[in-house]
Amino acid sequence: MQILDGLGLSPASLSQLMPMHIGLCPQGRILSLGRTLAHLLQGQDPIGKAFLDVFSLRRPAGLHSAKDLQNLPGQRLQICLRDREKTEPLRGLAVPTAQGGLLINLSFGIRLIEAVRQHALTDADFAPTDLAIEMLYLVEVKNAVMQELRRLNLSLQGAKVAAEEQALTDTLTGLRNRRALEARLPSLLAQGVDFGLMHIDLDFFKQVNDTLGHAAGDHVLRHVAQSLTIETRSSDLVARVGGDEFVVVLPGLSGKERLGQIAQRIIDRVSQPVEFEGKLCRVSASIGLTLSTGYGATEADRMIADADAALYASKHAGRAQARFFSALG
Amino acid sequence: MxxxxxxxxxxxxxxxxxxxxxxxxxxxxxxxxxxxxxxxxxxxxxxxxxxxxxxxxxxxPRDTVLEDLGTYLVSHDNLQSLRRLLRFGGVSFVDFLHSMEDLPEHGRLGLPDLDLPDFTLIEQGQGAFRLYVTPMIAGTGHVMVGLLRAMADDYGALVLLEHGGQDQGREVISVHLLDKNHADGRRFDLAAAER
The missing domain is CATH 1.10.260 (434 Repressor (Amino-terminal Domain))
Structure with a gap:
């Protein structure tokens, strides 16, 4: 009681104002203890015991006697409960009293949430002036908002992926479109990857459209798309770039023989008649090929133009065949 | 909105x-x-x-739909985080009633652009209160009647709530606290369960 004479505060009043205070006499014994600290001590009665028997100082270090405690005022303190030194330290401040003792006030600091959970603290364990409850509230608000943000980000990310996919897809056939080709070619050339490129144009497609109608034409285009997918690898780019024009890019394939075989298989497959509503649709394919070797990083357009030239050579030579651009030379 | x-x-x-x-x-x-x-x-x-x-x-009726919305906000399992945030308003139902005046500020701590109704609480003694609400849409007060009723349940308090119509552009709710410890109420731990 003596330490409080100046203000005339009882330990009970002091405990209400500072539920985590420790009042010490000049000999370093505990005179008064806030009710929340008492709760943390789980039934021990520390009144009258030496401060250093109940608590240990982590900061400042090296204080072992009651006399050393006179050095505490003005320093940042980190204090642990003596029997539970592995728990997180409390932080605080000590001030000297008129009687030569000390008044120490402690707080959980940033480890508040863990402490509330560990010691099952309630609203009554904090002074009404303490912002601890507001901090707990804020943490929950923050978590709720973060959770919503994460959900929103995931859904936007999903929508973005879907929109990009849609922007690069030909809606009729599900193949890639010209935009996808124009995005991929320059990057392949820039990376210096060897690849083959086929420009495919259907033969007799106009006749199918004119005699059997657009629905039959669309059916044939979907069928051709399927054939191209079957005859290529999943890493190849297969794009529909015009009404009945397709481009296939085959990364890693630059051997004329192998590319020629693939082109022939495509022609064979596309040339098989397709049934649509009881009628047979017959088309075939003419193909122009070129190899990426010999084109610079910015020459995607020239590469396509060369494949196009080879394609028209195939058409002029009687359709349903494949030619390499370099073969024209 | x-x-x-x-x-x-x-x-x-x-x-x-x-x-x-x-x-x-x-x-x-x-x-x-x-x-x-x-x-x-x-x-x-x-x-x-x-x-x-x-x-x-x-x-x-529109008023019933809005009142049910208010009850839902506190009592549905999907919104336990909102119930918890409201319970931070105070340790008793009366504390909570007083915290309504701080509700817009509490909301803005999390979402700075969140507009919530403004509340004014007048204590009339003997457990009687009048809560004035600045409506966001007509009938906002009915949402609050549902929400307050569910919160009273949560605290275990027995209250009579009534929407008292309009007063100078604000909606008025009369609150009669009959018994603050009527039932046990629901448990509220300060620290949320660990995720």
């Missing part, structure tokens, strides 16, 4: 009446079935249209 408010309406209709009914109301109100994003802002008229459409479609 903040997306959070539209979103709560959406979740209330979906969780209470089912996905199909929500889809029908959303479609009739001209809202996509995916509804609202809680962190975006929408035109105020959308909220009004949605409430009016819901009342019409459910064939229930």
């Amino acid at each position: 903040h997306g959070l408010i539209n979103r709560s309406l959406q979740c209330f209709l979906r969780d209470t009446y089912g996905v199909t009914v929500w889809a029908q109301i959303a479609s009739a109100a001209g809202v996509g079935v995916e509804g609202f994003e809680p962190l975006l802002t929408y035109d105020d008229s959308i909220t009004e249209t949605l409430v009016a459409t819901a009342a019409l479609h459910l064939n229930r």
